[in-house]
Amino acid sequence: MHTLYATMGSGNCYKVQLLMRQLDIPFRVINIDVLKGETQSPEYLAVNPNGKVPYLVLPDGQGLGESDAMLLHLAEGSHLMPTDPMERTRVFEWLFWEQSSHEPHISPARFWIAIMPEGRDERADQIAVWHERGNKALRMMNEHLLQNDFLVGNRYTVADIGLYGYTHVADEGEFPLSDYMGICKWMDRVRSMPRHMPMMEIATAVAA
Numbered sequence: 001m002h003t004l005y006a007t008m009g010s011g012n013c014y015k016v017q018l019l020m021r022q023l024d025i026p027f028r029v030i031n032i033d034v035l036k037g038e039t040q041s042p043e044y045l046a047v048n049p050n051g052k053v054p055y056l057v058l059p060d061g062q063g064l065g066e067s068d069a070m071l072l073h074l075a076e077g078s079h080l081m082p083t084d085p086m087e088r089t090r091v092f093e094w095l096f097w098e099q100s101s102h103e104p105h106i107s108p109a110r111f112w113i114a115i116m117p118e119g120r121d122e123r124a125d126q127i128a129v130w131h132e133r134g135n136k137a138l139r140m141m142n143e144h145l146l147q148n149d150f151l152v153g154n155r156y157t158v159a160d161i162g163l164y165g166y167t168h169v170a171d172e173g174e175f176p177l178s179d180y181m182g183i184c185k186w187m188d189r190v191r192s193m194p195r196h197m198p199m200m201e202i203a204t205a206v207a208a
């Protein structure tokens with residue numbers, strides 16, 4: 001069985017859980033509380049020296065970091081991973097873009113606004129930059145989704161799961177999601193996919 005080290009409320013952890021649920025891959029979750037600093041404990045650093053979640057331990061005991069590497073590994077050979085070379089390249093393009101131009105702005109803004117609001121005031125300048133850059137990313141995604149039902153090949157793929165992770169909670173970071181009609185309609189389509197489960201429900205279901 002796969003073991004996922006994860007923290008509640010993280011889009012990076014959620015997307016891996018969602019993919020495993022949708023592909024019916026059995027897994028267990030070990031909760032690591034980021035807010036309590038557990039990612040930096042000696043015990044956790046012995047598992048994952050990079051000190052981040054998610055971290056996936058495969059059935060053969062190998063460990064894997066980076067949420068989007070996990071998505072690509074788990075989706076390989078399934079209906080969620082295209083076989084056409086150019087479509088596969090587009091999947092990589094969206095997932096690399098997610099980690100370089102989307103998540104690094106949306107995730108910290110959400111963290112300091114919705115999860116640790118006591119740290120918000122002292123980060124006002126940084127939050128303004130995250131808002132500017134995050135909205136730039138959302139505008140680009142929105143333009144694409146006004147013309148296409150899904151990110152790659154006009155069907156639901158692992159790229160949609162990767163981008164859904166933080167996009168669907170961007171409003172918690174005060175990104176005006178309702179202004180992005182292409183994204184809103186895409187999120188409805190993602191939510192209508194078989195075995196979809198919301199972030200907090202999946203965390204509770206697996207922990208139970």
Ligand SMILES: N[C@@H](CCC(=O)N[C@@H](CS)C(=O)NCC(=O)O)C(=O)O
Pocket residue numbers: 007010011012013034039040051052053054065066067068099
């Ligand atoms: N690029 C990594 C980012 C992982 C990451 O930043 N994880 C955060 C939680 S979402 C974390 O572990 N923070 C705690 C820490 O850095 O100690 C991925 O996609 O998995």
